[in-house]
Amino acid sequence: MDLQVDTDVQAPDALAILVAVMLMDFGREVWAVSAPGTWLMPVLTIYVWITAIGLVVVGLSTIDLGEHGWAIAAAVTGAIGSTVLIAMISLYGQPVTTDVGQFLHDATALAVSGQNPYQHRLGTNATTFPTPTIGGGTVTKYSYPAGAIVAMLPQYAVGLEGVRLTPTVLSVGLGVVMLAAADDEFALFAPATLLAGNLVTWPLNGLTDAIWIFALCLAAYWWSDRLLWSAVAYGFAASVEQIPWFIGPFLLVWLLRDRGGHAAGKWLAGGLATFTVVNLPFIIWSPEAWLTGALQPLFGSGSPPVHQGVGLSALTVFGAYPIAKWAQTALVAVIAAVALIVYYRRTEFRWAAWVSWMPILLVHYRSFATYFVAGLPLVAIAYFERGEYAA
Structure with missing residues (x-):
């Protein structure tokens, strides 16, 4: 018997499953993390499983996801978000074990007390997972621009010093931004990207990437019709983490080619102004200390971190074919230049600008899986926005 499959109907159902x-x-x-004698986490477990099984039923039913998909995606996102928020509350006050989480905690606490975090050793008390350096030591200095510290200052200023709080709230905010961009038919793509690689739970484990990912998602969401706000959001994301720096040239090329010099200048000015405002107090405080910290992950100033990652560095990590750090840094420059030329010449790649760091950082000597999983919410927003503004 010849079965006729209507992929327009089946594809959203397959996504639901x-x-x-x-x-x-x-x-x-x-x-797995529910402790005996407690009631909250088991209840959350039941809640999540009921939602999952209900979604299976939806996927196997004839419910029109083109009409009801957004509401179902919002319910799923709500189940994920409420579970993570309650888990965060239950962990409040417990120390994080990653150096990046401990660094942000120490740096923000120092800034609140009137001390320059770029001039202090950080994370020396409770870091279970330090970052080793080629010289045999570990990274002990804040190695990012100051944006994350600025984002954390309000909660620390009122005495809420749990480093999980702001990133967890923003990780849930990612779902909100994706739903705002989503269409009905494939809206379930939004919660899927929160679940992939456990991204939504990163803050519970001491990772703080949600701060810059959230800002970058706003930049992508506002890109087509609120360019100045997009520039401000991008500028803040770039002031938190170095990864957004890689996409700036691609976005600028996009604007120059498709929307003209005025739009490009407006976006560039807004982004640079935001980056400067966020970082200027720390730059004035100690220019050399700020510059060393902000550039350390890219160029490995001082004793650089060891090779690590899922990209080309895997050959070195596993001893298959060791590659020098300088060679991989040079490859980053070559790949970035080639990618930018191709991007300029091929307009069909325009929305891929939002994740253009992925092929570039795949050859960097530090290419953690998190660098690539972090871009999945941007993939969702670019997908939705591409459909709405195809031209």
């Missing part, structure tokens, strides 16, 4: 599978894995993890 796929998200249900991912949600079950999320529910398994919630169950």
